[in-house]
Amino acid sequence: MTAQQFVAEHAFGTVSDLIRAHARERPGRPALADAHGRLDYAALDARMDRIAAALQRDGLGVGDAIALCANASVDYACVFLGALRAGVAVAPLAPGSAPDSLARMVRDADARLVFVDAVGDAAMGGAGEPAAARIALQGEVAGARPLADWIAPEGAMPQPAEVQPATPFNIIYSSGTTGEPKGIVQGHGMRWAHIQRGAVYGYGPESVTLLSTPLYSNTTLVVFFPTLAFGGCVWLMPKFDAGQYLQLAEREGVTHTMLVPVQYQRLMAHPDFDRHDLSRFQAKFCTSAPFRAELKADVLARWPGGLIEFYGMTEGGGTCILEAHAHPDKLHTVGCAAPGSDIRLIDDEGREVPAGEAGEVVGHSAGMMVGYHKQPAKTREAEWFAPDGKRFIRTGDVGRFDADGFLTLFDRKKDMVISGGFNLYPSDLEAVLRRHPAVADCSVIGIPSEQWGETPVAYVVHTPGDTTAPETIREWANEQLGKTQRLAGLRFIDELPRSAIGKVLKRELRERWAAERG
Structure with a gap:
């Protein structure tokens, strides 16, 4: 039975079992690769056994957790997958987080072990030691036990771990743009739903997926796990570089990828883009941040293979999918509800809005978080229940369905x-600003106003070499905008603050504005 057949016929399964099957059927096929080497399925399967056995030796099992704080690598992926084989949940942490925030995450997850590289260890170093032992993924890290010394001996076999759909798979800490991190508990059932969804995108033993977004992000994981589930190879880049990405994609015959909009923007603008052979691409995915219609059109025109945009949340709920290559007239949208997803719009009172009206997006599907770790009140805030009791996850986004x-x-x-x-949507104002030739990028925020309650202001990244003054751009934009939309201020900024997956951190812009105003 092929992986595709198994996934289609089983309501629930595990990526660990599928990797085991690939190791038996195609032991020499490449599974993981990075700049330091490759691992075939036989070697990956054996390494997962040794890691799972070591965790069980240390007293960890179903219901326990470890943390990972490091750049993406083959070793990182092996520890993640080995923990899953032991039934241990993984809390992948962002090395770019503040030290005290990382320490809180480790404690909140009840992580018994923290696996780090030099970058992750440095990120955590100033926070005071959380109550968890550190294991060094690579090289020597002061105070950390080397992975090679910690892992169980060759040939070690773990005890089978019984996991259920609701068993925690990972705990992803997401502060979004709001500050204090929340632990999003995703179950094995949610990940299996992602694998089932991926069955239609051509993953198989010949697939090569190139990932340059971090493994602590759900953005990456929704492609990482399906690739391995169907027997393909995942190439990991610890840091995105447009030139290196293009070289790797051509050299390795990459077929699949996940990129965020700012990465697509940099790749399409790269002077060597059209010189690279990208003809093996079958599916390019995007999620996590607004993807402008004109950029989608450029990707469709110049980059072979399909372009698929996912809209959803790490917390799960419903998903919308836009197969841009099939619907070139809908590039301004995020697509339709995915099979098995129920997407609705509600007003401020929690009532569904009439057809054609805007409202907050809520969604239900098989892929939904168990809840926020140790935060039942926050979990309740994220939920909306239909009159019949059906559970939905609130997205916090405002949208409208068209007639199709x-x-x-x-x-x-x-x-x-x-x-x-008046309700003003920053995206409307940003779309106008981007039409000005002096504007390379921009973000609009609301600031307090005695006269209006709030008023919009803009931060603009100047087009290189342009000398247009900010006030000139503001006056031009206000001529295009409605009377209630007009910008009260405009400032230049060298680069918009973004998360590792490309989201503009508007909270930081508000803080910057407040600091500039004194």
Whole structure:
């Protein structure tokens, strides 16, 4: 039975079991690769056994957790997968987080072990030691036990771990753009739903997936696990570089990838883009941040293979999918509800809005978080229940369906500017600003106003070499905007603050504006 047949016929399974099957059927096929080497399925399967056995030796099992704080690598992936084989949940942490925040995450997850590289160890170093032992993934890290010394001996076999759909698979800490991190508990059932969804995108033993987004992000994991589930190879880049990405994609015959919009933007603008042979690409995915219609059109015109945009949340719920190559007239949308997803729009009172009206997006599907770790009140805030009791996850996004069922997003509900009683969507103002030749990138935020309650201001990244003054751009934009939309201020900024997966951190822009105003 092929992996595709198994996934299609089973309501639940595990990626660990599928990797075991690939190791028996195609032991020499490459499974993982990075700049330091490759691992075939036989070697990956054996390494997962040794890691799982070591965790069980140390007293960890189903219901326990470890943390990973490191750049993406083959060793990182092996520890993640080995923990899953032992039934141990993984908390992948962002090395770019503040030290005290990382320490809180480790404690919140009840992580018994923390696996680090030099980057992760340095990130955590100043926070005071959390109550977890450190294991060094690579090289020597002061105070950490080397992975080679910790791992169980060759040939070690773990005891079988019984996991259920609700058994925690991973705990992803997401502060989004709001500050304090929340631990999003995703179950094995949710990950299996992602694998089932991936069955239609051509993954198989000949697939090569290139990933340059971090493994602590759900953005990456929704492609990482399906690739391995169907027997393909995952190439890991610890840091995105457009030139290196293009070279790797051509050299390795890459067929699949996940990129965020800012990465697509940099790749399409690279002077050597059209010189590279990218003809083996079958599917390119995107998620996590607004993907402008004109950029989608450029990717479709110049990059072979399909372009698929996922819209959803790490917390799960419903997913919308836009197969841009099949719907070139819908590039301004994020697509239709995926099979098995129920997407609805609600108003501020929690009532469904009439057809054609805008509302907050809520979703239900098989892929939903168990909840926020140790935060039942936060979990309840994220939920909406239909009159029949059906559970949905609130996205915080505002959107509208068109007559064909395609969803257009306006903005995050919390980022909407309410000025003089009017609801202003920053994305509308940003779209106007981007039409000015002096604007390379921009973001609009709301700031307090005695007269209007809130008023919009813009941060703009200047087009290189352009000398247009900020006030000139602001006046031009205000001529294009409606009276209630007009910008109260505009500042230049060298680069917009973004998360590792490309989301503009508007909270930081608000803090910057407040600091500049004194």
